[in-house]
Amino acid sequence: MAVMEVDIAKIVPQADRVLVRLEKLADQSSGGVLLPPASVKFERYLVGEVIAAGTEVENVGKGQKVMFSDMSAFEVNFGTGDRLCFCRCDDLLAVVQ
Numbered sequence: 001m002a003v004m005e006v007d008i009a010k011i012v013p014q015a016d017r018v019l020v021r022l023e024k025l026a027d028q029s030s031g032g033v034l035l036p037p038a039s040v041k042f043e044r045y046l047v048g049e050v051i052a053a054g055t056e057v058e059n060v061g062k063g064q065k066v067m068f069s070d071m072s073a074f075e076v077n078f079g080t081g082d083r084l085c086f087c088r089c090d091d092l093l094a095v096v097q
Helices: none
Strands: 017-022 045-053 065-069 074-076 084-088 092-096
Touching: 017 065, 045 084
Parallel strands: none
Antiparallel strands: 017 045, 017 084, 045 065, 065 092, 074 084
C-alpha cells in the first residue's frame, strides 16, 4: 500500500503533543565505532526540530531544536521523505540552544 504525501504544514498536533522532524542519526560514534541503524531503538536520544505544537504546549515552539528519548516517540510516515514523530511535551528532555 502506497503512502499518500501530506502537507506537514497542515498537521495540527492535539493537546500536549508536538510534531518533530528528526535529525539524521550519526553513522558512527565520536570514538569511531560504526553504529548500524538496528542499534538505535532504546539506546539513544533523538534530536529534531519542532514543526508544530498542540494548544496545550507552552514552553516549546515551532522551529526550536529539542531532545527526547526514542522510547517516548511515535514515528509517522506522511510520505514526505522526512523522518517525523509525535511525542508529548512532557516527554521532551531538553531544548537545544
